[in-house]
Amino acid sequence: MGLSASPGFMQGKYAWLKLLLITAIVLLNGYAIVLMYAGGEYAFALLTLVVVSTGVYVFLSKKMYAHRYIFPGIAGMVVFIIFPLAYTIGIAFTNYSGTNLLSLERVEQLHTQKTYMAKGGSFNFQLHQESEGKYVLALSQDDKLFVTRPVEVVSNADVRARKLTLKTKRIKLHEVDALPATDKAPIKEIISHRQFFNSILLVTPDEHELVMNGLRKFSAMKPLFTRLEDGVVLKESGAILPGPSILRNNQTGELMLPNMETGFYQYIDGDGQFVGSRLAPGFTVSVGWKNFERVATDKGIKEPFIEIFIWTVIFASASVAFTLAIGMVLACLIQWEELKGRAIYRVVLILPYAIPAFISILVFKGLFNQNFGEINEILNGLFGIKPDWFTDPVMAKSMILIVNTWLGYPYMMILCLGMLKSIPEDLYEASAMDGAGPINNFFNITVPLLMKPLTPLLVASFAFNFNNFVLIQLLTNGGPDIIGASTPAGTTDLLVSYTYRIAFQGDGGQDYGLASAIATLIFLVVGALALINLKLTKADKAA
Missing domain, CATH: 1.20.58.370 (MalF N-terminal region-like)
Incomplete structure (x- = not known):
């Protein structure tokens, strides 16, 4: 059991x-x-x-x-x-960017927290201890001196321990001829009671209200903007603008409204029309197809996009072709029985695949250095030339293909090594009897029999190289730049690195909306290319 x-x-x-x-x-x-x-x-x-x-x-x-x-x-x-x-x-489909990150409610809150220096100016602040727990606040401005009566001050530690909610407290100031005789409290004393000082209003004899504006300052700070919850009537047109998103500038009396097309607050005139510059920060709004229209119509975006797209396809195709050719030839050589020390060659040739790619890329970046790199030193010594690998677009693209071929051929070699074992030896023996040599066998037997099982892997390799962000970012960072582009764009950028630069390296604020539109187009392009490849290779029918 x-x-x-x-x-x-x-x-x-x-x-x-x-x-x-x-x-x-x-x-x-x-x-x-x-x-x-x-x-x-x-x-x-x-x-x-x-x-x-x-x-x-x-x-x-x-x-x-x-x-x-x-x-x-x-x-x-x-x-x-x-x-x-x-x-x-x-x-x-939005204007989401480095300048339009927040919601409308959060932007309103930030604007209403802004302050300006009102009438009354700024005063230097000193703290004098009168007795245990009681202090005199002394303010000075030019030849004017003001002090408070002894005030009971609560420390930050007491506020936290007793979970106090400090309410705004008005304290009158009195003009005096001299500061208190007691010693001035050190700055650390002010810091330890700062929460209390931030909650009080000091009122001068002229009824100016002062708030803390630094560890040694009290100033007549007023809110710059006020939200008009009940709306407002426009002076010229008499139209009524409903609240609560209307903001009034307390300095100038001007009114502001959120512009739902641009995603910024803007001032309005007497007719309610937007005038003047935009007020940062902005908020996120829907812009429909505008980001896609920019890719299609903006010359500074369209031309770099097309140039980068063509280069991306060439780069991915050439990388697959070069790595396949070298990998397949090396695999055949390693399988050659007459070659002595095949195991050693196999280990040595696989090493580029074993070393982390970013290390190899950084090593090559040093080797291709235009002034001190070993490659230019050798070329200069042999032929008297020093190519501009990083500043000339053609040389930069050639360098990228060289480096990527070095990084990618071991993968193809490993694939071919495994598939070569599945080819019957009888085919080569029959071909030898007909007088065919190694080269004829390679093109007439090896290549045709390897291409069919390799095709799905070649499609995957194409897709990988189509989005080979690490190579471009570490080796050239997309440079040299494309002249006339309105967004960050380089001649060696792939679509994926171009999108990254728009999203995170824009001079006028990271444009996530435009980057997302381009990323969407990349997805559609890669998806279409994959479907075309599947149709051409009849892989979908085989599945």
């Missing part, structure tokens, strides 16, 4: 553990969803809710028992592929 338990027994025995684990996951993710929703990250909150809810249903329902084994893979695909793609496409 066996000791193994039945599945039903095991399920009942550990049911409490399963329920406990699922409960912990639900509580943890529920808390995360609440935090994300409160922080305005609605898309991420919805994604977490859908994935966790689906997971709980799959793992608790008997009907979905078979699906629980594939659910982790599907969930990973949704979280790391489908959602980022959908999120990127969504950003492509």
Whole structure:
């Protein structure tokens, strides 16, 4: 009689553990969803809710028992592929950028927190201890001196320990002829009571209100903007503008409204028309197809985009061709029985694949240095030339192809080494009887028999090189730059590095919306190329 338990027994025995684990996951993710929703990250909150809810249903329902084994893979695909793609496409239809990161509500809050120096000016501030827990605040401006009565001051530590909520307190100032005789308190004393000082208003005899404006300053600071909750009537047209997004400049009396087309607050005239410059920071709004229209119509974007797209296709195709040719030839040579020390050659030739790519790239960057690199030293000594590898577009592209071929040929060689073993030796023997040599065998037998199984891997290699960001970023950073481009663009940029530079290296603020539009186009182009390749190779029919 066996000791193994039945599945039903095991399920009942550990049911409490399963329920406990699922409960912990639900509580943890529920808390995360609440935090994300409160922080305005609605898309991420919805994604977490859908994935966790689906997971709980799959793992608790008997009907979905078979699906629980594939659910982790599907969930990973949704979280790391489908959602980022959908999120990127969504950003492509907005003005999301380094200057338009926030929501309208957050921008309003930031504007209403701005202050300006009102009538009354700024005063130097000193603190004098009168007795235990009581201080005199002394202010000076030119020849004017003001002091307060002894004030009971609360320390920051007491505020935290007693969880106090400090309410704004008005304290009168009195003009005096001399400062208090007690010693001036050190700066650390002010710092230890700063929360209290930030909560008080000092009122001068002229009724000017002063607030703390630095550790040694009290100034007549007023809010620069006021939100008009009830709206306002325009002076010239008499039209009524409803609140609450209207802001009034307390210095000039001018009115501002959020421009929902540009994503910035702008001043308006008496007719309610936008005038003047935009007020940073901006907020995120939907712009429809404008980012895609910029790619199609803006000369400073369209021409670099087309040039970079053509170079990307050439780079990916040439990289596959060069690495395949070298890898296949080397694989055939290593398989040659007459070659002595084949094992040593195999190890040496695979080394470029074993060394981390970024190390090899940085080594080559030094070797190709135009002034001190060993490659230019050799070329100068032999032929008297020193190519401009990093400043001439043709030489820079040639350098990239050389480096990428060096990094990629071991992969192709390994693939071909494995596939060569599947070719029957009888074919070569029959060919030798017909008088064919090694070269004829290579082109008439080896290449045709290797190309069919290699084709799907070549398509994958093309897709990898199409998005080979690391090589470009570390070797040339896209340079040399394309003259006349309105966005950061280089002659050696691939579409992926071009998108990265627009998103994170823009001079006028990172343009995430435009970068997302280009990323969407890249996805469509790569998808179309993959489908074309599948059709041409009939891989879809074979599947």
